[in-house]
Amino acid sequence: MNRIGIIAMLIWSLIIGAACAFTIEKPLPDAQQELRAKALFHEIRCVVCQSESVADSPADIAADIRRMIREQVAKGASDSDIKASLVSHYGDYILMKPPLNNATFLLWFGPALVLVTAFFVAMRFFRRSRRIRS
Amino acid sequence: MTVRLLIIRAIPLLIMLTVAVSLLFGLMNKPTKPKGRMIGKPIAMFDIPELGKPGSHFSPKAWEGRVALINIFASWCESCQAEHGVLHALSQTGKLPIYGIAWKDKEQNIHQWLSAYGNPYKAVGFDNKGRTTLPFSMTGIPETFLVDKQGVVRFHYNAALTDDVITTEILPLAEELNRDERMGR
Numbered sequence: 001m002n003r004i005g006i007i008a009m010l011i012w013s014l015i016i017g018a019a020c021a022f023t024i025e026k027p028l029p030d031a032q033q034e035l036r037a038k039a040l041f042h043e044i045r046c047v048v049c050q051s052e053s054v055a056d057s058p059a060d061i062a063a064d065i066r067r068m069i070r071e072q073v074a075k076g077a078s079d080s081d082i083k084a085s086l087v088s089h090y091g092d093y094i095l096m097k098p099p100l101n102n103a104t105f106l107l108w109f110g111p112a113l114v115l116v117t118a119f120f121v122a123m124r125f126f127r128r129s130r131r132i133r134s
Numbered sequence: 135m136t137v138r139l140l141i142i143r144a145i146p147l148l149i150m151l152t153v154a155v156s157l158l159f160g161l162m163n164k165p166t167k168p169k170g171r172m173i174g175k176p177i178a179m180f181d182i183p184e185l186g187k188p189g190s191h192f193s194p195k196a197w198e199g200r201v202a203l204i205n206i207f208a209s210w211c212e213s214c215q216a217e218h219g220v221l222h223a224l225s226q227t228g229k230l231p232i233y234g235i236a237w238k239d240k241e242q243n244i245h246q247w248l249s250a251y252g253n254p255y256k257a258v259g260f261d262n263k264g265r266t267t268l269p270f271s272m273t274g275i276p277e278t279f280l281v282d283k284q285g286v287v288r289f290h291y292n293a294a295l296t297d298d299v300i301t302t303e304i305l306p307l308a309e310e311l312n313r314d315e316r317m318g319r
Contacts, residue, residue, distance in 0.1 A: 048273060061267055089171065090271055
């Protein structure tokens with residue numbers, strides 16, 4: 001009986017949770033557009049919670065940004081237009097994936113540079129040690 | 135040969151140090167909110183009702199043509215309560231008009247809050263839906279903006295205001311903006 005009660009409560013809380021998630025935010029009527037908006041949510045950082053995208057964040061401001069994205073998508077704005085508009089508000093910071101420019105060049109190619117350098121250093125190191133041994 | 139051995143033995147230590155230093159850096163480096171983005175920009179248009187007046191309009195036009203302080207607050211926000219006394223004191227001096235935007239709050243709660251702690255605002259916009267979030271590039275309340283007569287943001291503060299910020303930063307800047315523009319700059 002007790003177990004059944006717990007299971008019933010769990011199911012009930014799941015239903016309530018799902019109901020909340022779906023009633024608070026109205027998806028766009030056009031399924032294609034909604035899909036585009038959802039894809040964009042994953043590319044936009046939540047400005048309150050640092051390392052979450054607005055797709056995953058329960059923060060109020062993330063909800064506002066989701067609504068703005070939906071409105072813009074419904075108006076027919078392109079993905080890059082929407083991102084540019086958000087960047088004008090919050091800076092490059094708002095993009096989950098930093099854009100490639102002069103300031104972020106090292107961020108993008110730094111690891112590859114380190115790897116290549118390490119490879120050549122290791123080559124020289126091993127070649128010399130083989131020469132010494134032989 | 136011994137030197138080479140030493141180098142090889144030092145590699146794990148070097149790796150460990152590299153990891154330790156980067157972790158330490160990560161710990162010391164406080165996460166930052168995007169800040170100061172609004173300075174030098176006008177506030178984009180929004181349209182919300184004025185508090186207690188359904189169907190009315192409250193927009194950047196409310197403070198058009200004057201140097202003004204815009205404070206975004208809510209009754210559920212503890213830091214807003216902390217800064218409220220400071221705002222109230224500022225409003226008593228009459229040096230700078232303060233406009234409020236009540237953000238994501240219930241109308242009744244705001245009325246209660248304002249009557250309990252005093253109302254320093256010339257007018258209050260009621261934004262229960264977050265229509266002002268993007269126009270102000272908000273990251274979390276309280277947020278305070280100083281605009282010049284052209285409606286351009288000159289100062290932005292996104293934490294609870296203190297007497298110090300008001301007397302050393304906001305008031306001198308507001309005075310300067312009033313003076314400059316009177317001289318027809």
